Amino acid sequence: MASTTSTPEATRAAPAEPAPKSRGSRRRGPYPYWFLIIPGVIYVVFFVVPTLTSFYFSFTRWDLFTSRWIGLDNYRTFFQEQALVIGLRNTLIYAVLTSGLKVVLGMALAIALTSRIIARGYLRSVIFFPVLVSAIGVGLTFTVLMNPEKGLINNALGHVGVDGPGWLTNPSLALISVALVDVWKGVGLATVIYIAGLVSIAGEYNEAAQVDGASRWQLFRTITLPLVRPATASVITLSLIGGLRSFDLIYAMTKGGPGFASDVIASVIYKQYQAGFYGLSTAGSVVLFLLVTLIVVPLTRWLNRAED
Amino acid sequence: MAVTSSIALVAAGCSAGSLGSSSDAGSAGGSAAAVTITYLIPNDDATAAQTKAVIAAFQAANPGITINTDTRPGGTDGDNIIKTRLATGDMAEVFQYNNGSLLQAIKPEQNLTALDDQPWAGQLDDNFAASSKGTDGKLYGGPIGTAFGGGVLYNIPVYKKLGLEIPKTWDEFMANSKKIKDAGGVDPVEQTYGESWTSQLFVLGDYANVEAAVPDFATKYTANQAGYANTPAALAGFEHIQAVKDAGYLNKDFASATLNDGMKAVATGEAAQYPQLGGSAANIENLAPGKTNDVGMFALPGNDPASNNLTVWPGTSALYIPKSAEGDKLDAAKKFLTFVTTQQGCDAAIQGSPPQGPFLSKACTLPSTVSQVAKDTQAYFDAGHATPALEFKSPVKGPNLEQICIQVGTGQESAAQAAALYDKDVKKQAQQLNLPGWD
Numbered sequence: 001m002a003s004t005t006s007t008p009e010a011t012r013a014a015p016a017e018p019a020p021k022s023r024g025s026r027r028r029g030p031y032p033y034w035f036l037i038i039p040g041v042i043y044v045v046f047f048v049v050p051t052l053t054s055f056y057f058s059f060t061r062w063d064l065f066t067s068r069w070i071g072l073d074n075y076r077t078f079f080q081e082q083a084l085v086i087g088l089r090n091t092l093i094y095a096v097l098t099s100g101l102k103v104v105l106g107m108a109l110a111i112a113l114t115s116r117i118i119a120r121g122y123l124r125s126v127i128f129f130p131v132l133v134s135a136i137g138v139g140l141t142f143t144v145l146m147n148p149e150k151g152l153i154n155n156a157l158g159h160v161g162v163d164g165p166g167w168l169t170n171p172s173l174a175l176i177s178v179a180l181v182d183v184w185k186g187v188g189l190a191t192v193i194y195i196a197g198l199v200s201i202a203g204e205y206n207e208a209a210q211v212d213g214a215s216r217w218q219l220f221r222t223i224t225l226p227l228v229r230p231a232t233a234s235v236i237t238l239s240l241i242g243g244l245r246s247f248d249l250i251y252a253m254t255k256g257g258p259g260f261a262s263d264v265i266a267s268v269i270y271k272q273y274q275a276g277f278y279g280l281s282t283a284g285s286v287v288l289f290l291l292v293t294l295i296v297v298p299l300t301r302w303l304n305r306a307e308d
Numbered sequence: 309m310a311v312t313s314s315i316a317l318v319a320a321g322c323s324a325g326s327l328g329s330s331s332d333a334g335s336a337g338g339s340a341a342a343v344t345i346t347y348l349i350p351n352d353d354a355t356a357a358q359t360k361a362v363i364a365a366f367q368a369a370n371p372g373i374t375i376n377t378d379t380r381p382g383g384t385d386g387d388n389i390i391k392t393r394l395a396t397g398d399m400a401e402v403f404q405y406n407n408g409s410l411l412q413a414i415k416p417e418q419n420l421t422a423l424d425d426q427p428w429a430g431q432l433d434d435n436f437a438a439s440s441k442g443t444d445g446k447l448y449g450g451p452i453g454t455a456f457g458g459g460v461l462y463n464i465p466v467y468k469k470l471g472l473e474i475p476k477t478w479d480e481f482m483a484n485s486k487k488i489k490d491a492g493g494v495d496p497v498e499q500t501y502g503e504s505w506t507s508q509l510f511v512l513g514d515y516a517n518v519e520a521a522v523p524d525f526a527t528k529y530t531a532n533q534a535g536y537a538n539t540p541a542a543l544a545g546f547e548h549i550q551a552v553k554d555a556g557y558l559n560k561d562f563a564s565a566t567l568n569d570g571m572k573a574v575a576t577g578e579a580a581q582y583p584q585l586g587g588s589a590a591n592i593e594n595l596a597p598g599k600t601n602d603v604g605m606f607a608l609p610g611n612d613p614a615s616n617n618l619t620v621w622p623g624t625s626a627l628y629i630p631k632s633a634e635g636d637k638l639d640a641a642k643k644f645l646t647f648v649t650t651q652q653g654c655d656a657a658i659q660g661s662p663p664q665g666p667f668l669s670k671a672c673t674l675p676s677t678v679s680q681v682a683k684d685t686q687a688y689f690d691a692g693h694a695t696p697a698l699e700f701k702s703p704v705k706g707p708n709l710e711q712i713c714i715q716v717g718t719g720q721e722s723a724a725q726a727a728a729l730y731d732k733d734v735k736k737q738a739q740q741l742n743l744p745g746w747d
Contacts, residue, residue, distance in 0.1 A: 061740060274383075
């Protein structure tokens with residue numbers, strides 16, 4: 001269950017060891033290789049060619065009309081951007097913060113929602129609902145709610161005598177505010193993955209441990225936690241990739257501001273593109289691609305190896 | 309990301325283009341047959357009202373020509389749409405786009421129809437004409453609407469009540485602000501960082517003072533021989549942002565307020581002074597009905613009261629015809645541009661969007677009753693105290709100025725650091741344009 005909900009990135013990165021038998025029989029099956037031509041052409045035209053051309057254009061100064069080869073200059077400029085240095089740091093903070101909170105909150109909610117509580121089905125759908133809403137819609141809504149003077153959040157805080165901060169306008173708070181909204185929006189998916197992981201744990205383990213007199217905490221630490229490890233691996237991988245590439249929510253809520261305070265790599269790339277620096281923006285995309293690969297591939301390897 | 313989106317746009321462009329050419333062939337037969345052209349405009353309310361009035365007047369005078377409008381977002385998103393549509397040959401027959409520095413980025417020589425031979429070409433405001441030319445010296449843009457200034461919008465009743473004089477130096481401006489603050493109840497200076505482009509006026513609007521102090525700044529700046537960080541007169545703009553913030557003169561919601569909030573505040577007297585483009589004053593009647601003449605405008609004060617000029621924008625936009633417009637459609641587009649430069653066209657344009665300065669075509673005169681902001685702006689023009697903004701004198705303009713100004717305004721960077729950052733920011737633009745001296 002957990003593996004079916006993971007994205008192509010996750011499954012591609014994972015070593016392909018499951019179900020070798022069925023794959024072997026398919027190879028000798030009735031479908032000839034030319035069946036792969038059409039998907040192959042689609043893949044080459046829409047994925048491989050754009051990827052390779054973007055590698056090429058990242059070495060040029062390109063204004064959509066003409067391009068000129070300038071070697072590594074774009075990369076040099078990109079790494080000298082003040083916004084990028086902030087963006088790089090922010091990207092890592094954002095990715096670690098969101099995926100960490102999604103793991104902790106997702107597991108806690110999943111445990112609560114697999115126990116015998118009232119309106120369990122209803123609560124499950126409430127938790128999952130934000131996942132279905134568009135990031136832009138969530139972003140705009142929370143921008144209004146978090147407005148320091150007119151927003152509902154600070155008005156509510158005002159009623160209990162707390163002077164709410166400028167959630168999105170305070171440079172040191174903006175990124176964290178967006179990250180919290182991201183967690184609110186994404187924790188439902190983590191919860192579902194954990195629920196799947198939890199219900200697949202056979203009841204005998206818990207019963208046996210209870211007979212031996214284990215406390216609730218011991219049950220959690222020695223049985224639940226190790227056995228939901230595949231679910232944890234999926235949640236971390238998914239939310240880390242999502243966090244590293246995150247753009248939509250940040251752009252909808254702060255546009256990377258105030259100043260560059262909540263810029264992440266993806267928003268820096270977008271801004272270069274907006275400004276008409278197409279080559280520079282493409283170089284940024286290549287940098288982001290490499291960064292995600294460098295972080296996620298070893299991490300997935302490690303998570304899956306520990307699983308054995 | 310850019311690659312995939314441009315491929316998608318190329319695909320979309322092909323189908324739309326071929327549809328267009330098939331209807332071309334049909335209409336080419338009849339000589340006086342009806343022609344339909346498209347006019348692409350930015351999607352703000354003022355432009356929409358202006359366009360509606362101009363098209364209605366034009367179609368009444370030219371029954372054979374129909375003009376459809378198409379809209380695009382403003383700002384840099386709009387720039388990209390313009391560039392992509394030009395690059396794919398899918399541009400509307402007439403489109404509105406910035407002149408000045410941004411014009412060079414769409415390669416007018418390569419993509420646009422030269423308009424030097426048009427009857428109105430000799431009647432243009434000189435600043436407008438100069439900033440609507442390509443690097444080859446040919447004229448590519450036609451005028452629409454009025455010029456406007458960029459300075460400080462101020463609330464006249466507040467100024468009167470406190471007995472304040474229009475400041476001509478920065479010290480006088482700060483003294484006025486102090487009096488307003490001491491009187492209480494009114495924010496001395498309005499800032500609206502919630503809409504980030506509005507943060508730049510202290511720097512952009514200060515250019516007239518920069519040029520007064522360093523007359524060859526634009527030339528040296530374009531050649532990478534002078535920058536904001538190493539020119540004290542230019543650095544002053546950033547220092548002013550910091551000064552009003554440090555003195556506590558800003559409105560409380562400066563970090564989240566938007567342009568409309570700011571315009572409303574200065575029109576109703578909640579705020580006394582708002583550094584802003586004069587063009588924004590066209591919308592006051594919608595935001596604060598009946599308050600249009602409570603708002604006046606003065607130039608950003610500098611060091612020397614004798615040379616306190618107003619920085620002006622000879623239109624932020626002009627009308628262009630792409631090379632892809634041909635035959636009947638090209639003629640119709642040219643007719644439309646000609647109409648816009650006549651008194652009839654000028655009258656229609658300001659009917660939709662009230663004038664905030666003089667017309668860009670010398671063939672047009674303003675009506676006798678105009679807003680106070682327009683009168684104040686006109687006075688600077690008449691006295692010869694109007695200097696076009698830097699973006700009309702140099703193609704170099706960095707994309708991040710608004711964010712950098714906000715960094716200063718929210719206390720993240722000092723003025724000096726910000727100026728240095730901006731000097732770095734413009735380098736990319738200069739390199740993209742292949743200007744000499746920047747590699």
